[in-house]
Amino acid sequence: MTLLAVEGLRRSFGSLVAVDSVSFEVERGEVVGMIGPNGAGKTTTFNCVSGVLPSDAGTVTFEGADVTEAPPYDLARRGLVRTFQQTRELETLTVTDNMLLPTPDHPGERAWHAVGRTAASEQREQEARERAMDLLGTFDLRGMVEEYAASLSGGQRKLLELARALMLDPSLLLLDEPFAGVNPTLTAEIVEHIEALNADGLTLLIIEHELETLTDLVDRLIVLADGRVLATGTPEAIMENEEVIDAYLGG
Amino acid sequence: MKFEDLPVDATRAGAVLLVLAVAFLFSPLFVRPPAATLVLFEVGVLFLLYALVLVGLNLQFGHTGLVNFGPVAFFAVGGYVAAIVTANDPYGAVGLGLPWPVGLAAGVVVAVVLGALIGASTLRLRDDFLAIVTLAVAEIVHGLIVTVRDVTGGSNGLQNVPRPIAATTGGGGAGELFATVLVFGALAVLFYGLFHRLSASPYGRVLRAIRADEQVTETLGKRVFRYKFVVFVYGAAVAGLAGALLVFYNGAAAPGFFTINVTVIVWIGMLIGGAGNDRGVLGGLAIIMGFQLATRFLNEQLPVITPDQFASVRLMLIGLLLMVIIKYRPEGIWGDADELGVES
Known part of the structure; x- marks a missing residue:
């Protein structure tokens, strides 16, 4: 079943067409990689899909609903959650607050409940806190709960960003270069987390420009070049695709 | 022990104080503070309104x-609307002569409407636009107050605005000052408590996240614009309320009450105390207003310097203090450097 369908997506910046009639689909339960050289339009595609950038043309369908015009907060609530290429922790918040922030449907985020400290708000906060501590345990961040996110190392930031996204219980997670600037040990750890999450039913779309990291992890690859989809297929098929080799791997 | 840990909740304390203050107003009790302390009460009234x-x-x-460089705009609008709605025969200005509660409500409502208009038009744009627009609006409001003479009384302002507290305490003097401090103090504690509760909750967590990174906050499922808008309007509402209280205390509205100095004083108080620390900012305001009061006494002891020269020296000293704070303690005296993302 198709979870995400992107059809004819186009986005330009001035005279530069960053993404040009890009179409692809992601099936529920898949791990899909999106590769391409720098400037291929990967992040712009992510930005358009996640509502961060408006697209010039094309449609985005998520779980059967047209979400082309949907703002980022709406997509996040629907279960389409993204991370950023440069990790973007909320540095002036503690690790715990970073984790609690995304809690969906929190009554305490409405002024009346916040001022009145209602039971509904306290209960939701307690539930969210338990879930956050579980996730921080899974991601080896339990020792950092009271630290400000600014004090985390680069690797810990990657893990926190992943853990934080899971607080939204996403059905599709878009990861923008989760392995960039990460040492091999941590890369293996992140790969394990991704595999475990996928085994639990999470669908993932992962941007990467190192093909090697993705070949064992993903079911399918989408290759972008110059803002267009060059090829899609299994990692094996992609590695033998002449066009891909010419445009990307050969270079 | 921190203030926050005390088993006293400011919201409840403020509500109780307000009830007591109003009960006191209508009781036969009468307090007459020593005459020497009157100046403290006068500065105290202004401190509570600025608070x-x-x-x-x-x-x-x-x-x-949210960089609001024009809090005085809402303060002034609240004050002038309250004055126009309630003044009786204000000498060459518009005075509707309605009861003071109507004026109070009207002052707050118009300040809220102004806040909503600015918020709706500006808060979706980049941060710096809000700073520019609020600064400009404050100047426009001040300009209108001075130039639309038929309505506002121009530089003379509006006279004959009701003075509800003075009327209740039997008019004038120390008793009235004391009662005013009591009522305004109760309101200041109440709103401090309400806003402190709001900021120390999951709601406040969203606000801090917006301060850190709006886009990330939005991609984590929060309607950033709505929060910014509501918070902006809350601020406008209390500033409007404070303006209305000021004209009901003075029995008049005049352009001199609502100059850019108000914006400067509250901003400096906030930066000295530590932005984001609800109690710290009030401490900062107390420091800056205490400094002004102390130097006023000092000037009386130094007759060789004219008051004008002295005012300039005072401004220089305040500027120097601000520079020292920003250079050596950018989070302010009670601010949290980690929370504010600054290095001290």
């Missing part, structure tokens, strides 16, 4: 990162 403006500004800037 109201400041708790709103701190919610906007300290917690949410």
Whole structure:
């Protein structure tokens, strides 16, 4: 079943067409990689899909609903959650607050409940806190709960960003270069987390420009070049695709 | 022990104080503070009104990162609307002569409408636009107050505005000052408590996240614009309330009450105290207003310097203090450097 369908997506910046009639689909339960050289339009595609950038043309369908015009907060609530290429922790918040922030449907985020400290708000906060501590345990961040996110190392930031996204219980997670600037040990750890999450039913779309990291992890690859989809297929098929080799791997 | 840990909740304390203050107003009790302390009470009244403006500004800037350079605009609009609605025969200006509660409500409502208009048109744009627009609006409001003479009385202002507290205490003097401090103090504590509760909750967490990174906050499922808008309007509302209280205290509205100095004082108080620390900003305001009061006494002892020269020296000293704070303690005296993302 198709979870995400992107059809004819186009986005330009001035005279530069960053993404040009890009179409692809992601099936529920898949791990899909999106590769391409720098400037291929990967992040712009992510930005358009996640509502961060408006697209010039094309449609985005998520779980059967047209979400082309949907703002980022709406997509996040629907279960389409993204991370950023440069990790973007909320540095002036503690690790715990970073984790609690995304809690969906929190009554305490409405002024009346916040001022009145209602039971509904306290209960939701307690539930969210338990879930956050579980996730921080899974991601080896339990020792950092009271630290400000600014004090985390680069690797810990990657893990926190992943853990934080899971607080939204996403059905599709878009990861923008989760392995960039990460040492091999941590890369293996992140790969394990991704595999475990996928085994639990999470669908993932992962941007990467190192093909090697993705070949064992993903079911399918989408290759972008110059803002267009060059090829899609299994990692094996992609590695033998002449066009891909010419445009990307050969270079 | 921190203030926050005390088993006293400011919201409840403020509500109880307000009830007591009003009960006191209508009781036969009478307090006459010594004449020498009257100047303290006078400065105290102004401090409490500025404190109201400041708790709103701190919610906007300290917690949410909204740069509002024109809190005085809402203070002035609240004050002038309240004055116009209630004044009786205000000498060459518009005075509707309605009861003071109507004026109070009208002052707050118009300040809220102004806040909503500015918020709706500006808060979707980049941060710096809000700073520019609020600064400009404050100047426009001040300009209108001085130039639309038929309505506002121009530089003379509006006279014959009702003075509800003076009327209740039997008019004038020390008893009235004391009662005013009691009522305004109760309101200041109440709004401090309400805004502190708001900021120390999951709601406040969203505000701090917006201050840190709006886009990330939005991609984590929060309607950033709505929070910014609501917080901006809350700040406008309390500033409007404070303005209305000021004209009901003075029995008049005049352009001199609502100059850019108000904005400067509350901003400096906030930065010295530590933006984002609800109690710290009030401490900062107390420091800056205490400094002004102390130097006033000093000037009386130094007759060789004219008051004009002295005012300039005072401004220089305040500027120097601000520079020292920003250079050596950018988070302010009670601010949290980690929370504000600054290195001291």
